Amino acid sequence: MSATSEPTAKVLRPAAPPRGWSRERVLGWVFVIGWIALGAGLVTYLFSVWNPELFAKYAPSYLSGLRVTLVLVAISIVLGAILSVPICYARMSKNRVLNAISYGYVYFFRGTPLLAQTFLIYYGFGSFRPQLEAVGLWGFFREAWYCAVFAFALNTAAYQAEILRGAIESVGKGQWEAASALGLSKLQTLYKVILPQALIVALRPYGNEIILMIKGSAIVAIITVYDLMGETRRAFSRTFDFQTYLWAALLYLSLVETLRHLVDWIERRITRHLHR
C-alpha cells in the first residue's frame, strides 16, 4: 500500500509531439505577415504623406465631426429607448389592433434601408411644406440635423423594441407566476424580478445596436450633416488626398473597438454571479 503512493510524483506527462511546419501553419503565417505588411504599409504611407499644414487645418474639424457623430448616436439611442417601451408594450399586448400597428412599425423600419428612411424624412417631408408651416413644424424638418435625429430615433426604436421584447420573453413564465404567487403586482414583478434578469440578456444586443448606429450614422454625411464622415468627405473633396479616408477609418475602428471591449467588460462584470 505504502509502496504505491510514493512514485506517483515522478510520473510525467509525455512530451507534446513536435509541431512541424505543416501547410496550414505556413499559410497562417503568410496571412499574418500579409496583415503586418499591410499595417506597416499604412503607417509608412501616412508618414510619407504627413503634412503638418493639412493636419492643423483638418484635425479640429475631424474632432468636431467625431463629436457630432457621438452626440447624434447618443441622442437617437436615448430617444429610441424611450420610444421603444410603448412599442414593445404594444407588441406584447393581446390587443389585436395594437399588435398589428406595432408589428407594422417594426417591420417597416427593419425592412427598409436607413438611408431610404432618412431621405424619406429629409427630402420627402419637404413635399408637405405648406402643411408643416401651418402647424409650425417646418423649422424642425428644414434642418438636416433634426431630420437625421428623428429618422435615427424612429429606426433604432424599432430595433430596440425587438431587443427588449426578446429579453423579456427570455425570462421564464414561472418567474411571473412565482411573483404573482408572492402577491407582487404586474409592475412590481416587471421592475423587481423580470427586468434585472432581462437586461443581462439584452446587454449584448444593446451594445451591438449602439455599434450599428455608430456605423450607420455615417450616412448622414449624404444629407449634409457634418459628422465624422461628412468632415472626411469635405476634406477629401478639397484636397483629393486619400489619407483623409484612412484617418477616418482609424477613428471609426478605434471607436467601435473601444465600445465593443467596454460592452464585454460590463457583461463580464454583471454576470459574475453566474460564473464559478
Place this chain on the structure above:
Amino acid sequence: MQSVWALLSFGPDGWGDDIAYGVLVTVSLALVTLPLGLLIGFLVALAKQSSEPAMRLAGNIYTTIFRGLPELLTLFLVFYGAQIGIQQAVRLVRPEAVVEINSFVAGMVALGVVFSSYASEVFLSAFRAIPRGQYEGGFSIGLSPRQTMRLVILPQLVRIALPGLSNLWLILLKDTALVSAVGLTDIVRQSSIAARVTKHAFLFFGVACLIYLALAIISSFGIHAIERWVGKREAQR
C-alpha cells in the same frame, strides 16, 4: 399637377421604367455579392476555427477590421482607394492613362467584404455546434478530411447556419442602398433623380421604401422555401 399614376407609369414621362431599372440593379448587385461573400466568409471561418494560432489570428484581424468600419466608409475606401491604386500602377506603364473604377464592381467588393466578415461569424458558430464525433465518424469509415467536410459536415453546417445567413441576406439587401452614394443607379438613386425632377419627393422615396419592403417579403418567402427543402433532407435519413 400630374396624377400619381402618371408619374409612376412606364411611359416616356412616367418614372416607372427608371425605378424598375433601379430595382434590377439593386437585386443583381445583391445576388452577385451573395456568392462572393459566402465564399470568403466560409474561408475566413475555416481559418478562425483552425488549430493554428497564426491562422486564427489572421482571420480575426479580418473580421475585426471589416465589422468595425462603417459600410459607407468601406465603400469609399474601395472605390477611391482602388481607383488611386490602379491608376498609379497603370501610370508606370502609360503615364497619361485615366482609370475609372466601375461603381458596380466597387459596390460588389465592398459589400462582399462586409458580408463575409459577418458570415464568417455565423459559419464559425455553426462549426462549433457540430460535435467532434461527426468528424471522427467520417474518418473512421475511411473518408479523407476533404470528403468528411463535403459529405458530412457541410450538409449539417448549412442547416445550422441558414437562419443567420438569411438574416445577413436581408441586411445585404438594405446595404445595397449605400451604393447610390458612389453613383450607381439603384433604387434610391433613381428615386432621388425622380424626386428632384418632379418635386414629389415623398411619393418617390415612399415608393422606394415600399419596394425594399416588397423585396424583403419576397426574400422571406424564398428563405422559407429553402428552409423547408433543407429540413426535408434532414428528415429523410
